[in-house]
Amino acid sequence: MIDRQDLVRHVRSALRRSRVVELIGSRQCGKTTLAQQFLNADSPKYFDLEDPSTLARLDEPMTALQGLKGLVVIDEVQRKPDLFTVLRVLADRKPLPARFLILGSASPELLKQSSESLAGRIETVVMSGFSIGEVGISFQVRHWIRGGFPLSFLARTEADSFAWRKNFIQTFLERDIPQWGIGIPAIALLRFWTMLAHYHGQTWNAAEPARSLGVSEPTVRRYLDILSGVFMIRQLTPWHANLKKRQVKAPKIYFRDTGLLHQLLGIRSEKELLSHPKCGASWEGYVVEETIKATEADEIYYWATHGGAEIDLVLIKKGRMLGVECKRMDAPRITPSMRIAREELNLEQIAVVYPGKKRYAMGNGVAAVPLNAVAEGMKGLFPGKK
8 A cells, every 4th residue: 555645634634724625636546545535435425426326316416415514525526517516505604514525537627617616615636646755766667667547556567557558548538538528539539649649848839740630730739738637748838037038938748647658659668668769758757747746836837948948847936946957867967058047047956856866066056866855845856945
């Protein structure tokens, strides 16, 4: 059993503060398992909207929910969007007899009902698969190859993990996407998703995939937004500084889970990964995602100029601007690009994350940081920064 107590504490704190807590994340990332640490699935106050009997219980949602007290859990809430208006009424009662933990596999942008109907009443907690901090640095290679989905990471063999990811993608496209009312043929979205695997770590340009798929640029942008909205893809937005240099304004594309990236690239093992042309991009995306999870920064960007200067991550936390660069090499050295980024953006420090074991200074305000420090968040990447 992987310890996810930090996440449990986060949800518990949110439930003390807010009348409705929305736990959102991709399918199969462990939301249901986490929720059952708060309320047993056999409880009459636990509603699983993928269970036909539960859907029948909620034919009259106000009647079913208004008499309940304490914590009420509603799983896969996107299956019944009309619940949000009912929850707004129930959350406004005084005194408040019940609080609601709702689980969803789509972002608030895709589930506009939650942000509109429950504005001012809801707190959102975003959940992902296992992080490097949860599985431990000794399992880092497995985590990188298989990704963080619990059933993929915990599979008995690499072949079992690969097969699980293949089935996950097929089910996701053929069952889950249509259930959310998204009318895109599974084969078209699979072709696009596979194409995105080759864009992993690159700036987004809709023109080429649109030509390859024979559709319009607005159509491929819609495909990208859908995969972003269901937590499969991260669109990392660029930071725009008031500089004379021409800056890149397109988002960067990353798979949130490297296991799915490797499945779509046909990578089955560590040996295949290390010899694959996308190995460096895969490592970069892995570090970017784990850094975002661990640091919980207030704002996250990347920065690049058309002249070639760039920094993989710009983190803003409590008014401080800090940089993170990802280098898969034995002994990274400071580069002109790092110096330019630090000077132009006035970054307090830059942490260069690499797969080694020792931290060392590379220059003024720039340090090489081993990957295991990422699990400690800000204090691991930037010692002395709070």
